[in-house]
Amino acid sequence: MSRFFSPRSQLTAAAAIVEARLPRPSMTFYDPSSDHCSGSMHFMLLDRDKVLATDQTGRASVYHAGLHALRTAPTLTRPKHRPVSVAVGDSSLYVLDSTSRTPGGPKEEHCFEALVYERGRLYNDVFWEHDWCCHSLPTPPYRPSAIHAYTVFGGSDLWVSTEDEGTYSFDTARGAWANQGHWKLPFRGLAHYVPEYKLWFGLSRSNSKGRHNLFCAFDLATAAKRQSTPVPRNAWKDLWPPKEWMPDTSFLVHLGSARFCIARFFGNYRRDHPCQMDADAEHETLAVFTAVEVQPCGKTGKGLQMIKYKSECYNLGGGIDQWVL
Template sequence: MSLSRRFLNLIVGDLIPGTRSLCRIDMMRQQFFRAPSPPPPAGAGGGSETPPEAASLMMEQLQLPNPILRFEAQAAHHMWSINWFPLVDGKVLWADQSGRTFLFDANTRDFVTVPNFQSRKWDPISLFVPNAVNGDGSLFLMERVPSPEPLSRTQTSKQFETIVFGMPTTAKSQLLPPPPYLRDNNYKHRCHKITAYGVVDGGSQIFISVEDVGTYCLDTVSHTWSQVGKWTVPFHGKVEYVPELKLWFGLSADSQRLAAADLSSMDSQAPQLVGDWKDLERPLECEEFKESQLVNLGSGRFCIARFFKTMQTSDDFGDEDDFGDEDWQSFVILTNVEVTHCVHDGNCSGDAGSGGNGQVKLEMNKHKSLRHMSDGTGIDDPI
């Protein structure tokens, strides 16, 4: 399988409040998907093996390249926020709390101004649905934890919005109707988080799974909602479709492992996982402080970012001391994996139609892992 993308984009924070940078990692130069080393023969080396959970301490360090873009929010009453929304082919939409919005093409380094959102989004999620005709598409924005809404004559909601990108550089925004449960008295007593979301039916529908509520689909043309079940999909976060494998991939809701499911026909039955895989042993004496992120690199290849912190205690002389100040050191581990069809008669390949009469299963191959220690330029989000 070849890489559909050559660059991994990283949103990086630094010591300047209200500032974010965009760095690009050349995955070919970093050899993200080099062939994994074969395991050493039993008894080789004569010493004890490194425990898997301690392997992160021996990982290759990721050196971030110079940023190609630095975006500073326009502070308002000492409050600021920056949102970024990946589109396609290296394009990223940026916005801050003041309403400044622009589109940046990381490949050409071009800027395009975009109409402001019709309403500020506090903690939005986004899904981009490409247009097969002209290569543009629509970006759908939704609050991650939308608030219940009163019955209103207005059909649309400020919490749901789409931006339609046209040719050559035009864009227009439009408010969307909310999913019906937000105006249902049965759900008005508290906010419910969108736990998983993705694109289905070839882009004609997007879905959201809402905790303690169920799963809804939005028609991307008519902008009408329909409830497909009172269940939620077994994923957490964004779910990605891989056409080569004809399955949807994401991080599982229970264990946060890479997992796959068939979402081609959502009906009264909740989808079931057809596979899940462990990509990383948790480092010793570390805890995760942020939700893991999955980036689809195309052709069954993914980059999984996991965010850890560990506590360091030191006294005024720099020595570790039980009575010293607590200092948290954070770091990110990027793990690169590839999922293929494997025919269990000794032959594995990406082609599910080969392999004779063997049973076709999915197999995950773990490739290179890199660690980045936060030194004032911590990775916020891979996109």
């Protein structure tokens, strides 16, 4: 994404979305049930260069993008069906399955575990080298339901909000859950803490005017003290897509400091008459990556402003799954 932030990109940011092509694949993953697709796999970011790949059986591997190398990883304690993951520190990845069904059981319950990089230690009189290890963690106290928002708070606590209940926190140091209240985190997906501004940044939920997925800043520390829903301090619109594009999903990726990539996916039907939609129309998935940066306003430095850089559009064809890490 570094090329997106050139001075020339900022000057042309207000122009139309630029069509582009993704680079050639550097690695291809296949799940055990198919020789042609990876629809049953999930991908999670360990750090800036390492990606954890898991299949429907829980088996895992780690791909190092910088070295273009692949290594085995510990099998997860249970397969994940709809996992959310977040890194805490530089050696722990916490993985929570929001809708995991107990094998052979009639009810659903969450599956929560951590993938931790442990230093060399003695085990059964044998010295093990540094390696990743899986550890089962306490089951969340809320009823199984979809997790709509999550983030890291205070450097070591994992916060999650569900659709049906309030906000809960998990203290990674003590290994204990706590209820933060019936209020919900006001963003969708993962929000990122930026220490330069002591604020969290994420994509907003719907507000009273029906606007959602706006790039926003939040003060979660103050909201935690008041035990109330955080109110967005800023809300910026980064993209004006064509009307015929149907919004699908959006993701926010923190690139370091106060720079972000906003990835938005759209559905589009290729047809001669844009106002008509028929079963024979060819469906395609479009991905738009936009580079933005948050800076203080003006010479006084009071308030924040979003600086928009380049936006590139990639045609991904139709009927594919995608992960943004």
